[in-house]
Amino acid sequence: MNKAFPTIIFPALGVLLVATLFFSGPARAENFQRQINVTGEGQVAVDPDMATITLGVAYEAKTARSALDATSKATARVLQRLADLGVAPRDMQTSRLSLNPIRPDRSASKADETGFTASNSVHVRLRDLASLGLVLDAIADEGGNSFSGLRFSVQDPGPLMNTARQRAVGDAMAKARLLTEAANVTLGAVLSMSENGGGRPQMMEMSAARGGAVPIAAGEVIVSASVTMVFAIED
Numbered sequence: 001m002n003k004a005f006p007t008i009i010f011p012a013l014g015v016l017l018v019a020t021l022f023f024s025g026p027a028r029a030e031n032f033q034r035q036i037n038v039t040g041e042g043q044v045a046v047d048p049d050m051a052t053i054t055l056g057v058a059y060e061a062k063t064a065r066s067a068l069d070a071t072s073k074a075t076a077r078v079l080q081r082l083a084d085l086g087v088a089p090r091d092m093q094t095s096r097l098s099l100n101p102i103r104p105d106r107s108a109s110k111a112d113e114t115g116f117t118a119s120n121s122v123h124v125r126l127r128d129l130a131s132l133g134l135v136l137d138a139i140a141d142e143g144g145n146s147f148s149g150l151r152f153s154v155q156d157p158g159p160l161m162n163t164a165r166q167r168a169v170g171d172a173m174a175k176a177r178l179l180t181e182a183a184n185v186t187l188g189a190v191l192s193m194s195e196n197g198g199g200r201p202q203m204m205e206m207s208a209a210r211g212g213a214v215p216i217a218a219g220e221v222i223v224s225a226s227v228t229m230v231f232a233i234e235d
Contacts, residue, residue, distance in 0.1 A: 034233035035191060036179060040172025041226050042164040046154060048221045051126045054149035055139055058119035060102065067118035068099055074143030075120045081142045082124060085135055091125035121148070127155065129218060152218050164225035165195070172229040180233065188232030196226040 057074040061067035075094065082092055097120045101113045122144075126132055129152075136147070154160060180187040 034185075034235075036176055036187070036231050036233055037228065038172045038175045038179070038231070039196070039226060039228050040168040040170070040175060041224065042167025042169070042171055043222050043224045044160045044164045044167070045220045045222050046160060048152035048154060048218050049127070049129065050153050050155045051129055051132055051218075052149070052151045052153065053124045053126060053136070054121060054147070055124065055144045056119055056121045056146035056148060057143055058117060058146060060115055060117045062115045064099055064101075064116040064118070067116040071118040071120050075122065077142040078122060078139055078144050081138050082135070085131065085138060086128065087124060087126065087135075091127070093123045094120055095123060096121040119146075132218075152221055154221055154223070157223055160223040161225060164223050165227065168225045168227045169193070169229070172227055176229065176231050180231075186234040188234040191230045191232055193227060193229045196228055 055078070057071050057078060059067050059070035059074065061070060079092060079094075083089070097118075099116060099118045102115045102117055103113055124135075126135060176187055
């Protein structure tokens with residue numbers, strides 16, 4: 001039964017403050033629902049079918065024009081060689097073109113410059129992993145003199161991601177059943193479910209090296225998903 005306290009009137013600065021307090025302890029207890037909150041994880045391991053390479057071309061010269069020309073010509077040769085090897089234009093992109101003076105230290109003045117260095121980076125998606133080693137070797141032959149990234153992935157992660165999500169839900173439900181059985185209570189319906197961020201492909205343990213002039217170990221790509229589920233606990 002709800003209990004009401006008397007109305008209390010406080011006169012203060014010409015303002016009447018009226019407060020009526022109610023307590024409904026038994027009603028709150030009736031509305032309370034026991035719950036269990038669990039997190040499930042799901043993974044799918046596959047061989048990668050695509051590699052993303054970040055390569056660079058950089059040259060130093062006495063003048064800015066000479067450094068930039070040498071870098072531009074080498075970049076053009078690299079792009080042409082990639083095209084000759086079957087890399088599509090949509091899978092090649094240049095970025096981070098830079099031109100900087102060469103100085104003994106940061107505090108040196110312009111008069112202390114000994115030359116200039118120009119650089120250009122190229123991002124390449126390679127969909128034929130069997131030729132990856134040969135491609136890297138060919139890039140070096142054409143003037144590519146720096147590599148700052150090599151990442152393996154899958155071209156169509158969507159179906160793999162869906163499988164990982166299904167496994168994450170199954171994992172969460174299995175955990176919920178195990179916990180409620182251990183607590184000797186009955187698992188109820190799903191009250192809510194949410195995905196924890198997006199799945200990310202990860203490179204795992206290494207497999208056999210691929211063929212080519214440069215030895216490459218592609219390993220496995222792991223696509224993972226995580227979900228949080230809330231279940232009711234039945235009386």
